[in-house]
Amino acid sequence: MVATLVSGPRAGALRDTVCRAAWLATLPAATLTLTGGDEVVRLDWLLLGVSAHLDEVARPLLALTVVLYAVALAFVPRSGARRGPVLSGFLLVCFAASVGVVAAADVVTFYLAFTVMSFTGYALVLHDRTAGARRAARIYMVMTVLGESAVLAAMALVTADGGLVLADAPAAVAASERRDLIVALLLVGFGVKAGTAPLHVWLPLAHSAAPTPASAVLSGVMVKAGLVGWLRFLPLGQDASPGWGTTFVLLALLGGFLAVVAGLLQDNPKVILAYSTISQMGFLAVLVGVALAEPGLAHACVLAAVVYAVHHGVTKASLFLGVQVWSSERVPRWTTTTVLAVAGLSLAGAPFTSGYVAKYGAKEAVGDATFPAAGGAALADVLPWFGLGSTLLLARCAVVLWRRERKGEHSAPVRDGVWAASAVVAVVPVAWLAQRLDPPQAVPGWLSPGTLWAQSWPVLLGVALALAAARLARRRELDDSPLAHPRGDVVPPGDVVAVEERAALAVGRALRRAAARLGSVTGRVRTALAATPSPLPALSAVQARLGLWEASGAVLLFLAAAGLLLALTGGSSP
Numbered sequence: 182m183v184a185t186l187v188s189g190p191r192a193g194a195l196r197d198t199v200c201r202a203a204w205l206a207t208l209p210a211a212t213l214t215l216t217g218g219d220e221v222v223r224l225d226w227l228l229l230g231v232s233a234h235l236d237e238v239a240r241p242l243l244a245l246t247v248v249l250y251a252v253a254l255a256f257v258p259r260s261g262a263r264r265g266p267v268l269s270g271f272l273l274v275c276f277a278a279s280v281g282v283v284a285a286a287d288v289v290t291f292y293l294a295f296t297v298m299s300f301t302g303y304a305l306v307l308h309d310r311t312a313g314a315r316r317a318a319r320i321y322m323v324m325t326v327l328g329e330s331a332v333l334a335a336m337a338l339v340t341a342d343g344g345l346v347l348a349d350a351p352a353a354v355a356a357s358e359r360r361d362l363i364v365a366l367l368l369v370g371f372g373v374k375a376g377t378a379p380l381h382v383w384l385p386l387a388h389s390a391a392p393t394p395a396s397a398v399l400s401g402v403m404v405k406a407g408l409v410g411w412l413r414f415l416p417l418g419q420d421a422s423p424g425w426g427t428t429f430v431l432l433a434l435l436g437g438f439l440a441v442v443a444g445l446l447q448d449n450p451k452v453i454l455a456y457s458t459i460s461q462m463g464f465l466a467v468l469v470g471v472a473l474a475e476p477g478l479a480h481a482c483v484l485a486a487v488v489y490a491v492h493h494g495v496t497k498a499s500l501f502l503g504v505q506v507w508s509s510e511r512v513p514r515w516t517t518t519t520v521l522a523v524a525g526l527s528l529a530g531a532p533f534t535s536g537y538v539a540k541y542g543a544k545e546a547v548g549d550a551t552f553p554a555a556g557g558a559a560l561a562d563v564l565p566w567f568g569l570g571s572t573l574l575l576a577r578c579a580v581v582l583w584r585r586e587r588k589g590e591h592s593a594p595v596r597d598g599v600w601a602a603s604a605v606v607a608v609v610p611v612a613w614l615a616q617r618l619d620p621p622q623a624v625p626g627w628l629s630p631g632t633l634w635a636q637s638w639p640v641l642l643g644v645a646l647a648l649a650a651a652r653l654a655r656r657r658e659l660d661d662s663p664l665a666h667p668r669g670d671v672v673p674p675g676d677v678v679a680v681e682e683r684a685a686l687a688v689g690r691a692l693r694r695a696a697a698r699l700g701s702v703t704g705r706v707r708t709a710l711a712a713t714p715s716p717l718p719a720l721s722a723v724q725a726r727l728g729l730w731e732a733s734g735a736v737l738l739f740l741a742a743a744g745l746l747l748a749l750t751g752g753s754s755p
């Protein structure tokens with residue numbers, strides 16, 4: 182806005198300066214994260230009245246939001262994106278909305294912030310204005326409107342049942358006569374944002390189209406808004422909902438594992454990382470499902486989900502920004518490779534990383550919970566397989582990234598240092614957070630030999646399978662396989678969205694043909710009626726006379742008098 186007050190050559194320089202300093206706008210929220218109390222803050226003069234509260238869920242996620250947006254904004258000036266100041270402006274709007282989603286204490290504040298964040302995301306996806314970006318933005322908007330409609334309906338029902346304050350919302354949903362309808366709307370509405378199958382189709386397209394800094398916050402922060410919505414509104418810790426809990430777990434496992442298959446068939450590192458996000462959000466949805474089905478485990482599952490969300494947000498943003506560092510920065514290859522390797526191992530859950538702590542806490546949180554749809558299998562035994570999927574996806578991403586040429590552009594050493602530090606030392610804040618929660622999510626014994634092996638075998642198996650696949654590919658034994666597609670797009674980004682688009686086009690063509698036929702039939706009927714003489718000319722004359730103001734007024738007066746007389750007669754009868 183300041184740049185608009187300056188004209189001429191100085192305006193461009195001022196915009197670039199503001200763009201480079203945009204990350205400083207996150208500092209007030211950072212201060213609030215560190216110094217803010219537990220009391221509810223109300224601002225009745227702002228919008229429709231805003232209230233905020235930093236509890237054990239909001240504070241860690243607010244810290245995550247501040248860090249990731251600050252780093253993403255610092256990456257904008259050298260991201261290669263056109264109109265960097267515009268991109269920074271939209272990122273700042275998304276940042277303010279994301280803070281509102283995390284810290285909101287009432288339904289109105291939450292919904293306003295959630296809506297602003299969702300629709301501003303459209304501008305981030307569309308930013309480059311390429312054909313791919315326009316298509317991705319259209320699909321993103323369709324899915325966003327679908328999700329927003331479900332969320333708005335759910336918010337209206339929750340508020341009507343007495344859940345205006347977020348702290349009262351779970352109990353209001355649990356006691357509502359429309360409980361199942363509300364939970365279904367919450368599953369769909371927030372499932373779109375969280376990338377829950379089959380509502381995930383927008384996510385791979387949006388990540389491949391958006392500039393890299395926008396992709397980092399889309400995957401690191403914005404998809405977590407769906408998780409926040411589930412944690413705030415679902416009746417977790419209230420009455421048991423085994424049916425809905427099983428539904429959440431089933432969709433989470435299907436999306437989590439099928440995303441690995443689709444991601445392995447991609448040839449764009451950002452698309453591969455997007456499918457990894459879908460898989461990891463499936464991991465989080467499992468925790469939500471367990472909390473729904475077994476109220477006794479709800480508190481531990483909620484805290485485990487918060488720890489895992491912080492770990493995943495930092496790690497995934499580091500990987501997305503690492504794609505930019507690898508592709509267009511003059512950083513030694515071994516340095517970038519080391520940082521990306523640490524971030525990848527962390528995402529997979531290797532020992533001594535943030536993923537190790539987060540996944541161990543999740544396994545402890547689900548306890549002895551089982552999955553009836555899989556013959557009563559223990560979920561604690563199912564969750565490690567997510568680590569195998571993550572390892573395979575990251576191996577595929579590494580292969581694709583290694584084949585990319587580097588442009589050798591100048592870089593910002595301080596910014597790159599912050600990026601490297603966030604990826605390498607993420608285990609420290611995650612472990613600290615896990616120990617600070619009540620109950621602690623990293624209990625004594627998490628470094629025992631049994632635990633180390635239980636967390637290590639998925640990564641080791643994934644590395645072994647990746648090396649075997651690389652050896653087969655080197656021998657050209659896969660050349661005749663459909664998996665060896667030259668462009669790596671056997672499954673297009675967005676997978677089922679291609680089928681949905683074809684179905685929508687077919688329905689549109691059918692409707693247009695039906696409309697054309699109906700118009701032809703209507704035209705023939707009108708022609709036939711116009712050629713037929715009226716059998717009631719007197720009626721036509723009466724209609725013409727009644728069309729006059731005087732005649733129609735007289736008829737209306739007569740009908741009113743008759744109605745009044747009928748009412749008086751009926752009222753006087755015994």
